[in-house]
Amino acid sequence: MKPRTILSPLVLAAGLLFYSVGCTDLTDTVDSQVTAETFFQNDQQFVSAMGDAYSRLTALGGGGSPAQFNEATTDEIIVPARGQDxxxxxxxxxxxxxxxxxxxxxxxxxxxxxxxxxxxxxRLIFQFESAVESGAADPALAETFISELVAMRAFYYFWLLDAFGNVPIVTSFVDAEEKPSQPSSDFAEGRRMVFQFVEKELLDNVGNLSTDTRGTYGRMNQYVARMTLAKLYMNAEVYTGTGRWGDALTQLNEIINSGQYSLAANYHDNFAVQNDGSPENIFVVPYDKVFLTGLNLHQMTLHYGSQNTYNFQFQPWNGWSATQKMYESVIDPMQNPGPQGEVWGSEPTSDDAGLERVMGTLDDRLGNFLVGPQYTSGGERITDSGIYSDFDRNGPLLTFTPAMNDLEAVACRQCGARIGKYAFENGIGSSGSNDFVIYRYADVLLLKAEALWRMNAGSAEALALVNQIRMRSGVDPFMSLDADKLIGERGRELFWEQTRRQDLIRFAGVEGGETRYNDPWQFKPISESWRNVAPIPRNQLEANSNLVQNPGY
Known part of the structure; x- marks a missing residue:
């Protein structure tokens, strides 16, 4: 469990800051025991009342819909069917x-x-504003917290904009329409209007937000809002047709110049079990195996037999894996120049090891992947008798191989480099205690480098920023920058941080697709550009006749 000093801001939020269950009906009536007569008298009471604003972030650390769309549809992640599993x-x-x-x-x-x-x-904005209007709460005290809620609402809308484009904008709780319409029946116009809404909400409120990064750990503050604006502007050309690189740079510089953040000396410290002290953390979901459960990466990615490696209370599910392409982007000296040494390759072998050894780049970020022979905590080789394919060449001995033979039912059970991004705590149950990173400082530096490069491809500052990231991981500096190097470095550094789809859709395709997201990779052909946004879900269309489906679907 985390130290009490880290839990305290969340415990103040009624112990349920993130775990209150919200409903999706935008016309719900207020059902709360929190009243202006008993609450909203000091900072702690405001904080403890606003937990539901953050409750849905617990969906980010597992294999739920955010990861399914932002990771499993990209060249980072593959989820093969292994038999019936x-x-x-x-x-x-x-x-x-x-x-x-x-x-x-x-x-x-x-x-x-x-x-x-x-x-x-x-709902919370309505409650806070009602407390102010009734005279039960001090307007000056409430202002910061109302701005925090407005900015948090804009954060949710940013991700809906990114995923769906043209979505209904609802800002009222009491007067919300039962069947809200999108801003426009025209997709492009509607998406621009959602973009403008998100931008205005954040710009109007960012100045009211706290700059106390420890006191607002895991909550919306000024730097979280600025990072959301930066990401909004980095993809502005996708969302609106007009690039906003300079505006992105302005927001990124505000974060950098604040002096609040810095690179951790060790890359993997950012993802340790106790990573709440990382100097890179800008916005996180502060999971805890007891108080705030939901981080189940170990169950999602590890093999059934890995239970005996880490003495887990429950058996993992043998599912999510890194793609061979992503793994090789780290060890390939052409893509990632650096010190060379013997590393695990991609192809299976028939010897006891079960995986080839090759010369490759010794990048600290190789620790993001679990590959090679697998052992119990007592040092014995793990075995798996469930073999579906001759591709599993070393038989029952369990060896994680980056190469994958199939996406459908005959995928071999040991195939796929497993996701080792977050450290696995020995003996845990269904949830880990690592804080899940939404935004961190390395991303700030890489985004600034990209914005500078897009405005001036020969920018020395852009090159220096990328090399600052590379040097931390012990690899050689680049001599110049291009699109391949930028998108490649983002993949290596930000693997499994749910940025990949958003990144790929702003880089032009090089293998026949309109964007890198539409380019082909293993088991995926060239895809249509309209798939860069998700469809309006059938359930929503059936429930709300005012909604218009996105183009292509």
Whole structure:
């Protein structure tokens, strides 16, 4: 468990800051025991009342809809069907191969997750404003917290903009329409209007937000809002047709010049079990295996037999893996120049090790992947008799191999580099205690480098920023920058931080796709550009006749 000093801001939020269940009906009536007569008299009472505004963030650390769309549809992650496990009616095949439909549940889950957050924020804004209007709360005291809620609502809308584009804008709790419409029946116009709404909400409120990074750990503060604006501007050309690189740079410089953040000396310290002290953390979900559960990466990615490696209370599910392409982007000296040494390769072998050894780049970030022979905590080789393919060349001995033979039912059970991004705590149950990173400082530096490069491809400052990130991981500096190096470095540094889809859609394609997201990779053909946004979920269309489906679906 985390030290009490880190939990305290969340415990103040009624012990349920993140775990209150929000509903998706935007017309719910107020049902709360919190009243102006008993609350809203001091900072702690405001904080403890606003937990529901953050409740939906717990969806980010598992394999729910945000990760399904932002990771499993990209060249980072693959979720193969191994026999009957993970087949799920072909769902994961459709996600990985860009053949999904509006009926696939991940999109309804994504929609409900973020609109639930918006509904919760609207309810709390209404309660806070009502307390001020009745004279029960000090307007000056309430102002900062109302701005925090408005900015948090804009954060949810930013992710809905990114995923769906043209979505209804609802800012009222009491007077919310039962069946709200999108801003426009025209997709491009509607998406621009949602962009403008998010931008205005953040700009209007950022100055009122706290700059106390420890006191607002895990909450919206000025730097979280500025990072959201920066990300909004970095993809402005995608969302609106007009690039806003200079505006992104302004927001990124505000974060950098604040002096609040710095790179951690060790890359993996950012993802340790006790990572709340990382100098890079800007916005996190502060999971705890007792008080705030939901971080179940170990169950999602590890093999059934890995239970005996880490003495987990429950057996993992043998699912999510890194793609061979992503793993090789780290060890390939052409893509990632640096010191060379013997590393695990990609292809399986028939010897006891079960995986080839090759010369490759010795990058500290190789620790993001679990590959090679697997052992129990007592040092014995783990075995798995469930073999579906001759691709598993070393038989029952369990060896994680980056190479994958199939996406559908005959995928071998040991294939796929497993996601080792967050340290696995020995003996845990279904949830870990690592804080899940939403925004961190390394991303700030890489985004600034990209913004500078897009305005001036020969920018020495951009090159220096990227090399600052590379040097931390012990690899050689680049001599120049291009699109391949920028998107490659973002992949290596930000693997499994749910940025990949958002990154790929702003880089032009190089293998026949309109963007890198539409380019082909293993098990995925060139995909249509309209798949760069999700469909309006069928469930929402059936419930609300005012909604218009996105183009292509």
């Amino acid at each position: 993970w087949s799920e009616g072909g769902f994961w095949y459709r996600v990985n191969s860009h053949s999904w439909t509006e009926a696939d549940g991940t999109f309804n889950g994504f929609w409900n997750t973020y609109f639930s957050g918006i509904n919760n924020a609207n």
